[in-house]
Amino acid sequence: MGSVSVMTSWQPQEPSERSAVVDLSAVWHNVVRLTQLARGRKLIAVVKADAYGHGAPEVARTALAAGAHMLGTAHVSEAVALRNAGITAPVIAWLHTMSTDFDEALHRDVRLGVSGWEFDAVLQAARRTGVTAVVHLKLDSGLGRNGATPRQWPDLVERAARAQQEGLLTVEGVFTHLAVADEPGRPETQEQLDALTEAVRTARRAGLTPSLVHAANTPGLLSADQLADPDSMLRDAVRVGLGIYGLSPFEDRTPEEFGLIPAMTLRARVANVKAVPRDSGVSYGLSYRTARDTHLALIPLGYADGVPRVATGAPVRIGGRVYPVVGRIAMDQCVVDLALGRTVTPEGVPAGEPVVDEAVDPLVHVGDEAVLFGAGDHPSVTEWANAAGTINYEVVTRISPRVPREYTSHSHLTLGDVTVSRSASALAAHSLPQDPRPTRASDGEAFEQPNWTLTLHPGSAEDTQRIAERLAPHLHAGDLVMLNGELGAGKTTFTQGLGRGLGVREGIISPTFVLSRRHPNLPDGPRPGGPDLVHVDAYRLDTAADVDTIDLEDTLDTCVTVVEWGTSKVEHLSGSRLVVDFVRPQGVLPAAGEHPAAPTLAYQRHAGDVDGDDNHDGDVGDGAVAQALQALTDEWEGEEQDGDEPRTLILRGYGPRWSDRLDL
Numbered sequence: 274m275g276s277v278s279v280m281t282s283w284q285p286q287e288p289s290e291r292s293a294v295v296d297l298s299a300v301w302h303n304v305v306r307l308t309q310l311a312r313g314r315k316l317i318a319v320v321k322a323d324a325y326g327h328g329a330p331e332v333a334r335t336a337l338a339a340g341a342h343m344l345g346t347a348h349v350s351e352a353v354a355l356r357n358a359g360i361t362a363p364v365i366a367w368l369h370t371m372s373t374d375f376d377e378a379l380h381r382d383v384r385l386g387v388s389g390w391e392f393d394a395v396l397q398a399a400r401r402t403g404v405t406a407v408v409h410l411k412l413d414s415g416l417g418r419n420g421a422t423p424r425q426w427p428d429l430v431e432r433a434a435r436a437q438q439e440g441l442l443t444v445e446g447v448f449t450h451l452a453v454a455d456e457p458g459r460p461e462t463q464e465q466l467d468a469l470t471e472a473v474r475t476a477r478r479a480g481l482t483p484s485l486v487h488a489a490n491t492p493g494l495l496s497a498d499q500l501a502d503p504d505s506m507l508r509d510a511v512r513v514g515l516g517i518y519g520l521s522p523f524e525d526r527t528p529e530e531f532g533l534i535p536a537m538t539l540r541a542r543v544a545n546v547k548a549v550p551r552d553s554g555v556s557y558g559l560s561y562r563t564a565r566d567t568h569l570a571l572i573p574l575g576y577a578d579g580v581p582r583v584a585t586g587a588p589v590r591i592g593g594r595v596y597p598v599v600g601r602i603a604m605d606q607c608v609v610d611l612a613l614g615r616t617v618t619p620e621g622v623p624a625g626e627p628v629v630d631e632a633v634d635p636l637v638h639v640g641d642e643a644v645l646f647g648a649g650d651h652p653s654v655t656e657w658a659n660a661a662g663t664i665n666y667e668v669v670t671r672i673s674p675r676v677p678r679e680y681t682s683h684s685h686l687t688l689g690d691v692t693v694s695r696s697a698s699a700l701a702a703h704s705l706p707q708d709p710r711p712t713r714a715s716d717g718e719a720f721e722q723p724n725w726t727l728t729l730h731p732g733s734a735e736d737t738q739r740i741a742e743r744l745a746p747h748l749h750a751g752d753l754v755m756l757n758g759e760l761g762a763g764k765t766t767f768t769q770g771l772g773r774g775l776g777v778r779e780g781i782i783s784p785t786f787v788l789s790r791r792h793p794n795l796p797d798g799p800r801p802g803g804p805d806l807v808h809v810d811a812y813r814l815d816t817a818a819d820v821d822t823i824d825l826e827d828t829l830d831t832c833v834t835v836v837e838w839g840t841s842k843v844e845h846l847s848g849s850r851l852v853v854d855f856v857r858p859q860g861v862l863p864a865a866g867e868h869p870a871a872p873t874l875a876y877q878r879h880a881g882d883v884d885g886d887d888n889h890d891g892d893v894g895d896g897a898v899a900q901a902l903q904a905l906t907d908e909w910e911g912e913e914q915d916g917d918e919p920r921t922l923i924l925r926g927y928g929p930r931w932s933d934r935l936d937l
């Protein structure tokens with residue numbers, strides 16, 4: 274059910290043997306979602322430690338394309354690696370040693386967090402290189418790592434103010450790092466934030482004018498609304514790592530509760546299945562013995578791959594069941610007992626007692642997809658962390674280089690993707706075993722940075738429409754507008770506003786069933802002689818190649834083209850584009866099955882064809898077919914259709930056409 278069936282139309286690729294599949298659309302979504310939770314504050318995407326094991330250049334490009342303002346790393350060497358990967362966006366590094374190459378940092382335009390001995394080293398580098406250092410002064414407000422203590426702070430800002438006057442450095446930021454933000458309610462967090470406020474005051478008195486004050490890490494950002502004054506946490510920017518990877522820093526809250534999507538799936542193909550008698554020992558030490566005649570399945574991932582050796586008992590999903598790892602986890606492999614499988618409910622929870630039927634007749638076969646952790650109803654990273662007595666941060670970060678990273682980028686970038694990610698086989702089919710780089714990233718198109726970002730908070734559907742109406746006068750023939758957002762997020766409402774502003778024929782409804790519809794300009798409307806509006810739903814188009822089948826290029830130059838679900842499919846059509854992300858306030862993901870059923874869609878498209886409707890001219894407003902389509906659209910989108918709760922709209926301009934910031 275749901276979009277999983279959409280995927281059956283894809284060309285399944287041979288799934289690779291073992292990999293960590295990183296869903297870059299989840300990263301994209303998480304950055305947009307975190308920006309929303311940060312109430313539009315700037316986002317510093319923390320990509321240290323190879324982006325917590327996810328792959329720093331890929332994650333960095335995606336995060337920047339999704340609107341991140343700056344990248345953060347611990348070491349200068351990590352920041353320089355991003356530069357070597359061709360990334361030119363602002364980067365800050367904050368953990369230095371006596372061997373840190375500050376000259377290179379300045380040459381490569383790396384911002385530096387400074388607070389102690391390295392302050393002088395940075396000044397010397399600035400003198401040597403003739404490059405003004407851009408620094409963020411770090412306050413130790415209680416964590417006890419680096420950072421100047423409140424007692425050292427006045428001296429630090431005095432020296433910084435003098436160096437700034439000499440032109441050796443610019444103090445761009447002031448920051449601190451929180452110690453207990455993952456335990457909301459502990460008083461130390463507010464004390465740390467108050468200390469930061471005081472430190473900024475001192476800095477300003479010394480003549481410094483930091484434009485970026487930042488404190489929040491992921492737990493800080495996600496718990497900001499529990500503070501009396503969330504702004505004291507959010508400041509000018511948030512500095513988040515874990516959240517971008519779609520994980521929750523809290524013991525008792527899942528990523529889904531925050532509207533985040535786990536980005537990494539660790540999976541492998543079952544390497545062996547065999548029958549063994551009762552009381553067979555399993556793995557080193559023979560610490561596990563089978564309770565009955567059963568089958569064992571061998572998973573080719575072990576501690577050399579970063580799977581924690583102590584995580585015996587952790588879940589592995591194969592098909593519709595979850596099996597515990599039994600016996601010790603070895604360097605290269607681990608074992609599950611098929612007599613202990615439990616069926617997974619749609620919520621991903623193993624239900625009831627172990628189903629022992631597989632002891633005799635296994636459902637699992639050599640080559641089957643085994644998922645250790647992932648998104649949706651797969652086992653979670655947190656379950657593995659709990660089994661290993663650690664935190665989810667450590668589990669993903671330690672997945673070793675022996676595990677190839679594969680990148681996927683789903684067609685549409687928001688919450689609906691979770692449904693797609695539910696099917697392990699679909700995920701494998703989606704991976705790119707030959708070329709570990711995302712196709713769009715490697716050609717640099719989809720992952721380029723926006724010229725600007727504009728965040729708006731319409732309070733109602735009417736507001737959304739008014740914003741679109743104000744946008745319309747800025748649109749000309751040849752413009753490409755891409756709308757991203759889950760069902761009911763306001764894409765159709767927005768397009769209706771555009772249509773009104775452009776003065777095109779009314780009757781704009783979701784183009785889901787016809788793929789594309791053209792609304793001709795009205796001679797007696799507000800823009801007589803203006804461009805037509807072509808409204809496209811790319812949801813069922815799997816690739817950029819499929820897009821060519823609907824001949825958008827024929828109308829592109831003469832019309833305004835608005836594409837829903839078009840990310841990574843239609844960017845090639847134009848050198849510039851305006852992208853609008855629609856984000857709903859609640860981080861509640863649609864349940865499985867809430868997504869459209871592909872077979873119905875395919876059938877209805879034929880219904881349109883029978884009527885002789887050209888897809889590009891799907892005449893809305895007359896005929897039984899149109900009525901049927903509208904009825905189906907209503908049924909599909911249900912009551913939710915562009916509901917009236919407040920939204921966040923994030924507009925971004927890409928390419929020369931949108932070099933100037935829009936003011937709406």
Ligand SMILES: *Cc1c(COP(=O)(O)O)cnc(C)c1O
Nearest residue numbers: 319450490491492512513514515
């Ligand atoms: C790692 C790190 C972060 C990111 O923390 P998350 O909890 O992953 O969001 C932010 N700031 C500093 C100084 C860090 O070292």
